[in-house]
Amino acid sequence: MAGKARPKGARGSSLLRVLTKREAEAPDGPVVPNTRMPCPGLWKTPVIRWDGELMACCADVDGEIAVGNLRDADFDELWFGEQMTEYRLLHIEGRFDAIPKCWSCGGINFYKMSPEEVRSYLGEVGRMDLWPSYTGRMGLDAASV
Numbered sequence: 001m002a003g004k005a006r007p008k009g010a011r012g013s014s015l016l017r018v019l020t021k022r023e024a025e026a027p028d029g030p031v032v033p034n035t036r037m038p039c040p041g042l043w044k045t046p047v048i049r050w051d052g053e054l055m056a057c058c059a060d061v062d063g064e065i066a067v068g069n070l071r072d073a074d075f076d077e078l079w080f081g082e083q084m085t086e087y088r089l090l091h092i093e094g095r096f097d098a099i100p101k102c103w104s105c106g107g108i109n110f111y112k113m114s115p116e117e118v119r120s121y122l123g124e125v126g127r128m129d130l131w132p133s134y135t136g137r138m139g140l141d142a143a144s145v
Contacts, residue, residue: 035138035139036096037112039057039108040111040112041108042084042087042088043113044111046075046079048070049066051069052070052071053068053069053070054067054069056099057102058108060101067081068083089125092121092122093134094137115135115138115145
């Protein structure tokens, strides 16, 4: 239909990109666009399942990237702990293929991680060494952000 607006959500998003079968089955592993931004879900949408498992991802219905159970640790230990820090840094580095589920996902499409948020996070965790490669990967001027 002419003039019909694009649907909202995954199908109408320019931020979400599902890999083709050829890309997913490439001999050297999945081909993921280099300019893909870190998924904001790793910072902004903790998910607690009915059984107390804290999930890194709202789309991980199989529980492949659970970070721990709230019966065994408190929320801050898990959400700001070693495993979540590793996942977040992998996303900042553009290494989505290193995390189950992330390699074939385009990320949450209804909000973003701003460069300022990424820079602030890198400062908090003492990893400003990743800032130049992140800005280069994303096509940003490191000095202007």
